[in-house]
Amino acid sequence: LSVNPMRESKRAPSVREIMNTKVTCIKEEEEIKTAAKKLLRDETNHLPVINNEGKVVGIVTTYDISKAVVRENKQNIVADIMSKNVITTSPDEAVDIAAMKLERNNISALPVVDKEGKLAGLLSAIDLGKLFGRRWMK
Amino acid sequence: LSVNPMRESKRAPSVREIMNTKVTCIKEEEEIKTAAKKLLRDETNHLPVINNEGKVVGIVTTYDISKAVVRENKQNIVADIMSKNVITTSPDEAVDIAAMKLERNNISALPVVDKEGKLAGLLSAIDLGKLFGRRWMK
Ligand SMILES: C[S@@+](CC[C@H](N)C(=O)[O-])C[C@H]1O[C@@H](n2cnc3c(N)ncnc32)[C@H](O)[C@@H]1O
Numbered sequence: 001l002s003v004n005p006m007r008e009s010k011r012a013p014s015v016r017e018i019m020n021t022k023v024t025c026i027k028e029e030e031e032i033k034t035a036a037k038k039l040l041r042d043e044t045n046h047l048p049v050i051n052n053e054g055k056v057v058g059i060v061t062t063y064d065i066s067k068a069v070v071r072e073n074k075q076n077i078v079a080d081i082m083s084k085n086v087i088t089t090s091p092d093e094a095v096d097i098a099a100m101k102l103e104r105n106n107i108s109a110l111p112v113v114d115k116e117g118k119l120a121g122l123l124s125a126i127d128l129g130k131l132f133g134r135r136w137m138k
Numbered sequence: 139l140s141v142n143p144m145r146e147s148k149r150a151p152s153v154r155e156i157m158n159t160k161v162t163c164i165k166e167e168e169e170i171k172t173a174a175k176k177l178l179r180d181e182t183n184h185l186p187v188i189n190n191e192g193k194v195v196g197i198v199t200t201y202d203i204s205k206a207v208v209r210e211n212k213q214n215i216v217a218d219i220m221s222k223n224v225i226t227t228s229p230d231e232a233v234d235i236a237a238m239k240l241e242r243n244n245i246s247a248l249p250v251v252d253k254e255g256k257l258a259g260l261l262s263a264i265d266l267g268k269l270f271g272r273r274w275m276k
Binding site: 033043126 | 170181183244266267269
């Protein structure tokens with residue numbers, strides 16, 4: 001990964017340049033406990049929920065797992081706690097637009113989807129912070 | 139001290155300028171379920187844990203709450219799941235340094251502490267993303 005947006009040009013880089021392409025995902029019929037385990041194992045806060053075609057149908061985060069703690073045993077599977085209206089970005093979107101989506105929706109990551117709605121990566125607020133830190137550092 | 143007025147605008151802002159000052163916190167003897175409720179109520183992922191003097195003694199996040207789901211009933215109170223080595227920032231630190239701390243430690247927020255170690259605010263990766271988006275927008 002080498003991004004140096006300021007030196008080369010003033011244009012914001014595209015999502016593709018900073019997104020994570022190794023993304024752990026889950027299916028909606030899996031158990032909440034499995035989701036919690038995956039989140040802890042991969043030290044992440046976000047699991048895109050995909051269907052059999054690889055399309056994004058939801059997102060489940062550590063925030064949603066907290067619902068299971070509060071409500072105790074009322075929920076069992078990912079579909080019970082996931083968010084269904086997923087706010088996404090695309091590989092070619094500019095990172096400033098993505099940053100604005102995070103802010104406006106008070107969320108910390110966006111699944112990156114390709115033209116067919118298939119998962120291509122994940123962009124998190126930490127990735128944006130990284131880029132941002134580097135800009136002032138140089 | 140010599141200040142170059144042209145340079146001024148290129149300096150990174152300080153944490154004080156973008157931190158959240160209304161921060162929900164918790165005590166270490168409180169129940170995990172109480173922590174989960176507070177996180178959901180305030181739509182946040184981070185609760186600084188403070189002692190009776192208002193000093194930061196830990197941080198508990200939705201990520202830590204997931205541990206309670208995986209381990210089931212082995213843990214009961216915040217002290218059982220919180221992180222004790224808290225990475226913090228101060229109101230006068232430059233945001234690029236804060237962004238680097240987030241990146242290096244793969245975390246999404248920093249409690250802001252004053253000189254006495256007391257909680258002064260919270261700085262999240264989303265706040266940095268906000269600032270970052272704005273820079274490219276204008
Ligand atoms: C509103 S946020 C509040 C907490 C915190 N700001 C965060 O980023 O997680 C938490 C909720 O947002 C949802 N969420 C996270 N990323 C999302 C996305 N890209 N699209 C839709 N919902 C999302 C999660 O499923 C969770 O229920």
